Amino acid sequence: MKAIGYKKSLPVTNPESLIDVELPQPVATGRDLLIKVKAIAVNPADYKVRASMPPADGEVKVIGWDAVGEVVAIGDVVTAFKIGDAVYYAGDITRPGSNAEFQLVDERIVGFKPQSLTDAEAAALPLTAITAYELLFEHLNIVKQAADSTTKSDEIILVTGAAGGVGSIFIQLAKAITGATVIATASRESSQAWVKKLGADYVVDHTKPLPAQIDALNIGSVTHVASLHSTDT
Secondary structure, eight states, rough: OOEBSSSSOOOTSTTTTSSSEEEOOOOOTTTTTEEEEEEOOOHHHHHHHHOOOOOTTTBBBBOOOEEEEEEEEOOOTOOOOOTOOOOEOOOOOOOSSBBSSSEEEGGEEEEEEESSSOHHHHHHHHHHHHHHHIIIIIOOOOOOOTTTTTOSSSSSSETTTTSOOOOOOOHHHHHBOOEEEEEEESSHHHHHHHHHHTTOOOEOTTSOHHHHHHHHHHHHOOOOEEOOOOOOO
């Protein structure tokens, strides 16, 4: 099968930083699904791994996590999926990635592709959505509520870097299944319009001092902060 990978961790400006390769098509066993990849997304994790995790000498490492595809074979103990299912997933950083024609993925980290989305749209979701969901409900412990609830909570979340990938999903989840008030930070006019469209209750400019802007909203103290402005840590 065709794939894109690398043999050495090189600057992306180097022609050998990513190379076209031919690899054996993997075989599904156990709980694995063999996915024919139809769409992928690129994330900061891709370049971080490529830059810092060289494969063993003579080997090729294939990266890529977010993907959409079709199940074309299943392992002998798979229970949740069948051949022909359209699926999406974030993959497993310890296994060959989605930058290939076919990929093996454990069924326990796979979901059915939303029917309302195109392959490209669905491929953009897994890592950002997982990160936003875990941040909201596992790290910040925001109270979840039914999607049709109109009850407002006393939780006030400040989201810095809100117009990025994780922030865009974070805002939508917060507004759809929590009663929290969302303050988003954005500086450019287009970014401010974007976070408002996604549902942010208030928008402040992170190029200016934040405390005075938040105090001027007269909505009380921020109870939670989601800092999404840097991917360095």
